Each structure stands twice: as C-alpha cells, then as structure tokens.
Amino acid sequence: MGSEAPSVVTVHITGFKKFHGVSENPTETIVNNLTAYMEKKGLPKGLVIGSCSILETAGEGAVASLYKILDSALSSHDSSSSVDRVIWLHFGVNSGATRFAIENQAVNEATFRCPDELGWKPQRVPIIPSDGSISRIRETSLPTNEITKALSGMGYCVMNSDDAGRFVCNYVYYHSLRFAEQHGIKSLFVHFPLFLTINEDTQMRFAASLLEVIASLQQ
Numbered sequence: 001m002g003s004e005a006p007s008v009v010t011v012h013i014t015g016f017k018k019f020h021g022v023s024e025n026p027t028e029t030i031v032n033n034l035t036a037y038m039e040k041k042g043l044p045k046g047l048v049i050g051s052c053s054i055l056e057t058a059g060e061g062a063v064a065s066l067y068k069i070l071d072s073a074l075s076s077h078d079s080s081s082s083v084d085r086v087i088w089l090h091f092g093v094n095s096g097a098t099r100f101a102i103e104n105q106a107v108n109e110a111t112f113r114c115p116d117e118l119g120w121k122p123q124r125v126p127i128i129p130s131d132g133s134i135s136r137i138r139e140t141s142l143p144t145n146e147i148t149k150a151l152s153g154m155g156y157c158v159m160n161s162d163d164a165g166r167f168v169c170n171y172v173y174y175h176s177l178r179f180a181e182q183h184g185i186k187s188l189f190v191h192f193p194l195f196l197t198i199n200e201d202t203q204m205r206f207a208a209s210l211l212e213v214i215a216s217l218q219q
Contacts, residue, residue: 009085009218010050011211012073016092016168019057020114026195027091028054030207037204044215050086059110059127059171061118066172070179086185087142087214088176091207092169094191099157100198100206101191102144103164106174109134111166127174138177142188143217150213156206157198164189188214 013034015027031052038049053069056062073086094101108131110122126134144160151158164170173189180187190210192203 007046007085007218009047009087009215010073011047011087011089011214012050012053012069013089014053014055014069014091014172016055016057017117019117019168022093022095022194024195025057025093026192026200026203027093029195029200030192030203031091033204034207038208038211041208044212046219047211047215049211055172056117057168058116058118058120059112059122059168060120061116063175066175067179070176073185074183085218088180088185088187089210089214090169090172090176090187090189092164092172092189092191093194094165094169095194097191097193098197099159099193100151101159101161102148102151103140103161103169103173103189103191104144105137105139105162106164106170106177106189107134107166108132108136108138108174109166110171113167116168127171128178131178138174138181140177140186140188141180142186142214144188146217147188147210147213150216151206151209154209156202156209158206161191164191 015031016025018025108127110125112121115121148160176187
C-alpha cells in the first residue's frame with residue numbers, strides 16, 4: 001500500500017470595503033495583495049489560499065452575496081480530500097485598536113452604531129432569529145489561545161478577544177461560524193488596527209505569519 005498524500009489546508013480569506021468613518025479599510029488592501037505577497041514570500045507547507053474576497057460592509061442586505069462566497073469554498077473544494085481542511089479567515093478593522101485581535105466568538109446580536117453601507121441600522125435584533133435570543137454565542141473551533149501565543153512570540157502586538165462588537169464584523173462572523181458548523185469546516189475572525197496605528201508592511205507580515213501559524217497547527 002502506498003503512503004497517504006500529505007494533507008493540505010485550504011484557507012479562504014475575506015476583507016471589507018470602506019465604511020462610515022473609515023475611508024481606507026486596511027483589510028481591503030491586505031486581502032487584495034495577500035496572494036501575490038505570499039507567492040513572493042512562499043506559502044507555508046501544507047497550506048493553499050483558496051480565494052481572497054472583499055465584502056460589502058453591510059449586514060442584512062449583503063447576506064445573499066456573503067453566502068455565495070461561503071458556498072464557493074465548498075463547491076471548489078476537492079471532493080477526494082477531507083472537507084474539514086477548509087478554513088474561512090475573515091479580516092476586519094477596529095479603528096480604535098492598538099493591536100491585532102484574534103476573535104474567539106460571535107454573538108447573535110446586531111446593534112449597529114451607525115448605518116451600514118446599505119443604510120441598515122438594526123438595534124438589538126437577532127442575526128439569525130431561528131438561533132434564539134440575542135445572547136446566543138457561537139465559538140470558533142480553532143485554538144485561539146495557541147494562535148495568539150504563537151503570534152505574540154513572533155513579536156506582534158496581538159490579543160485574544162471575546163468581543164467582536166455588534167456591527168458588521170460580528171454579523172459576518174456569526175453567519176460564518178454557523179455555516180462552518182453546518183458544513184464541518186472552520187472559521188476565524190481577526191481584527192486589524194488602522195494603518196496609522198500599525199503600518200501596512202507590519203500588517204502584511206502579520207497576515208503572512210498568521211497563515212504560517214494556522215498551517216503549523218493543522219499538521
């Protein structure tokens with residue numbers, strides 16, 4: 001019998017467009033440039049980038065396009081390999097942050113401090129009503145403590161977080177975590193500061209290092 005082929009994890013990555021108060025979203029720049037950056041740097045062993053997409057910074061009005069993107073990871077996945085090797089990695093900006101944040105969970109509550117880019121401004125409404133109350137929490141199945149510790153050991157200012165907010169970032173993360181649970185895949189959200197706080201070069205290196213850490217944990 002021949003030996004089994006080494007397993008490969010496929011990572012699909014999203015960022016966001018600009019929105020109210022943030023005229024330049026760093027995650028749009030990072031995600032648009034990440035594939036070329038990693039091709040030049042060299043992808044970690046056992047990891048491939050499946051797709052890089054930019055999401056509208058919107059909730060309810062962008063759900064259909066969000067699920068089209070989430071579904072694409074399943075339809076493009078090689079059916080001969082294990083579907084649990086698929087990870088959704090979502091990048092969002094926290095304009096008040098001074099460090100990166102690895103988000104442990106999302107909560108089933110949409111309370112937008114300002115209208116999203118499609119004009120929606122919900123207040124204390126469940127993201128997915130069939131999930132129950134706005135206090136319902138969904139957690140990532142990835143080892144966030146290990147990820148944060150590894151990145152911190154590389155010299156990055158990074159923290160674990162249990163609060164992804166109640167705006168579009170949390171909204172997308174909640175949908176993605178539910179989708180991941182339903183389909184046996186994984187999802188993680190990471191908050192980035194503005195480029196004014198941590199420069200673009202450092203943020204690109206952080207994104208690359210995050211992929212390296214994820215790849216090492218999947219071996």
